[in-house]
Amino acid sequence: EVTVVRLGHRPGRDERMTTHVGLTARALGADRVVLPDNAGKSRDTIADITERFGGPFEVECSESQKALIRNWEGTVVHLTMYGERVQDVEGEVREAWSGEPLLVVVGAEKVSFDVYEAADWNVGVTNQPHSEVAGLAVFLDRLFEGRELDREWEDADQRVIPKATGKRVEPVDEE
Ligand code: SAM
Secondary structure (H helix, E strand, O other): EEEEEEEOOOOOOHHHHHHHHHHHHHHHOOEEEEEEEHHHHHHHHHHHHHHHHOOOEEEEEOOOHHHHHOOOOOEEEEEEEEEEHHHHHHHHHHHHHOOOOOOEEEOOOOOHHHHHHHHHHHOOOOOOOOOHHHHHHHHHHHOOOHHHHHHOEEEOEEOOOOOOOOHHHHHHOOO
């Protein structure tokens, strides 16, 4: 099981970023995203997409992300440009995750040092500054070794039919 936790959210400014953390977590194979309490709008958007395009995927807001990290019974990976190189640690992380739930932490603004200490691994997707959405996408793809791309979706109302040109979306028949 993989849960993504989004630390910090500046209403207005971070709206799209927080939504995209959730949508990326869902599309690339995580099971759940936990957002800060003040990110209700992002939560609603992610829940709406899951309703239409399928799951299973859970989205929730939580009062204390820090407590979630501290009390996590499993492995904690914190994505940060200062961390160890993803290509060096992905094997060990995958091994740990095969036995227990994995929590993936991404930040918004500056992340406080206690998060670095609480993590089993601080992992950098390159040691260059970029985005939590990009870092999460590459990390999940490495974790799942590309298998998330073939995922089947349950309880979708609609699905996209891949096309070389144009857009085709079909309703999904209820069985
Ligand atoms: N500069 C801030 C700090 O020192 O904590 C981080 C701000 S950054 C815009 C927001 C988030 O993107 C970070 O908390 C981290 O989760 C993610 N991120 C940015 N660059 C990354 C990288 N190279 N590898 C992994 N995650 C990264």
